[in-house]
Amino acid sequence: MQDYPRVCYEIFVRSFSDSNGDGIGDLNGIINQMGYLAGLGIQGIWITPVQPSPSYHKYDVTDYCGIDPEFGTLDDFRRLLSVAHAAGIRVYMDLVIHHTSIRHPWFKQAAGNPGSSYRPYYRWMSDELIDAMGLKERALTEDAHTINPWHRVQGDRERFLGIFSREMADLNFDEPRLNDEIDAVARFWLKEIGVDGFRLDAARHIYPDWEKEKNPVFWTGFAQRVAAIKPDAYLIGEVWAETETVAPFFRGLNANFNFDASFKIEAMLISERQDRFIPWLIRQREVFAGHAAGFVDAVMLSNHDQQRIGSTLSGNTAKLKLAAAILLTLPGQPFLYYGEEIGMLGRKPDPAIREPFLWGEPPIETTWRRAVYSKKERVQPLSDALRHPASLFYVYRALIRLRNESVAIGQVQFNEIREFCPERPELLTYIRGSGEDACLVVHNLTARYQTLSLTHDIVRYGIVRYVTHTAFSLKAGVLRLGKYNSVVLTQVAGNIGQPETEVSPALS
Ligand SMILES: [Ca+2]
Structure with missing residues (x-):
């Protein structure tokens, strides 16, 4: 089994961190925050395009083998890779080959x-x-x-x-010379420069709508050629489509973003009912596995093309903690969108979902655009969040730590999930993993207290591995869970009676 990053982080380069005071995020700005990312527990970053481009977002490239001067130089990029690798972080660059x-x-x-x-x-x-x-x-x-x-x-x-x-x-990939050009681009970044993989933009559109069945086949060929260049290169597809359309792309690509799951999670958080989400997820995973047994399900709450989860949940911090707890205990490989860990807000149009990261420290904060949503009056800047142990940031950090440490929760491939008590729509309950490592995960989707009897199959789950906040108890086999709270329990060893656990928030 491959050793894949357990949690990844999407950086919209222009808005993340500025190193030279021009107000535009840049490569050295990312280097300066590598310690922050490593401290958060991130093991992989996806950086949006850095090649020369006339637009602010740089998804329209004019030179595939360069770095836009707004962001830095190739030497900066090489240094970014070495600093990231030293911090145990892999770097996936956006490759935009559908169009120029x-x-x-x-x-x-x-x-x-x-x-x-x-x-x-x-x-x-x-x-x-x-x-x-x-x-x-x-x-x-x-x-x-x-x-x-x-x-x-x-x-x-x-x-x-x-x-x-x-x-x-x-671009027209029926043209053999174009394929050769793009292979040379992949070779340049993977071999000469040393990136760890690519996030593949608009992967479902390489061939036009009237030839769309060619798209998964194209990527299978591309993946084979990439493997010949660098066997452990990682490929993540952006196939913004329903499950059945996404699935064949796993034949070539290691991972694909799970848009359907992100919409289901949003709907569940808004309706405060689970609506048999877990059986749906399991069926979806069976469809994926039908194409590639070792598929990686890249799950997310939002990305740079979607309304921020912060705005979807109206800036409700308790619910944002619940969203984080769901994302980070599900199977697959979660991707955080920069700023989600501090509850950044944003609604379309696009620039407003890509606002400057609120570091709370002016020299590194980008100023290329004045924030409409993520202003410090509405969103707690990171510098404040770090001083408040109950902040959303520390919930993210604790959950990522759990994911990095727990075998059952953190498995990126071949991971198991079983639904529990489907008859309770207000609770999202599941078991991750199997054997001694297995974890019972319970989320209270509502603003009211909920109780759950831990009997029969789940009687042994008596050790609190994680809980979001203190409105929680586990006594005489009865779990009480406060408003939007989440708990992860592991099993008590040996022959036990009814487990009892004291309240203990795991926010270290
Ligand atoms: Ca700059």
Whole structure:
């Protein structure tokens, strides 16, 4: 079994940490916070694109083998890798190969020039053919909102495809030379520079909607070529789609983000009912396992394309602690979105879900954008959170520590989960792992006290491994759990009667 990071963290580079006082987050800023991340227990980071790009988010690359000067240099990036590795943190970089910026040299040479050798790198079509194939409009997907994806270049008889925007031209992977170029890019970052893997942007869209069955096949081939370059390279797909569409991507990719689960978790937190979430999760995992036994389920509460969980839960800290406890005790590999650990807020449009991390220390805080949601009047900055033992930050830290230490909770692959007491919609209850290591996890999804009798199969679970807050007791086999509280119990060894446990918040 591979030794994968147990908890990962997504860094939106521009907003994370500034090192040189220009107000823009940068690579040296990330290096400066490596101690913070290691202290939080993070073992892997996904950094959003750092290659040269005209946009603030840099998801439209103009040079695949460079670093945008706003963020630093290749030497800074090399240093970031060595500092991260010394801290036990693996680095996954965003690889955006579905499209380039229209300012990429390839596109500049291809546009308006049907004879260019770069013409086949992109998808061009005449109006007549677009009409004949019925491709003028596309069905919207969760991640791409352009109805008319065919864009005109002045002086060109054909239009180019760009499903995300006119600024982003979709690449054509039917062109063998483009595949060679991208393989060289992967080799450069993995072999020459030394990144540990890639987060693959828009992985479901490499081939267009009318050839979508080619996408998982493409990634299987890509993964084989990457394995030849670096056998332990890690590949995580962004396949923003329903379970059945995601599953075949596991044939090539180590991991895929679980969008469906994130929506289910949100719905459960809002409705305060579990709605048979665990059986649904188990069925979903069976679908994944049908394609790759060793799949890694990358679970999250939100990411840089989604409303922040803080805003979804109206900034309710007690509920945000519950969200953290659910995420970090489920199977798979949790990804935190930067700032979730301090309860940052944010609703669309996109820049407002990517606001400056609130360090509470002006020199390192980014200022490229004035916060609308995550202001210090509404969100406790990290510097304050560190002084308050009951803060959301310490709940995250305790849960990540639990995940890093517990065999049952922390398994990234092949992990077990069993539902318990399905008849109680207000409690989310499950057993993780098996044998002596097994843990019983109970979440109170409601604002009212809930009790649960630990009888029969769960009578032995008498040792508190984690509890979010002190509104909790376990006496004479009866568990009482206060508002939005979560508890993780392990088993008492030997022949026991009814276990008794004193109240003890595990927030060290
Ligand atoms: Ca900077």
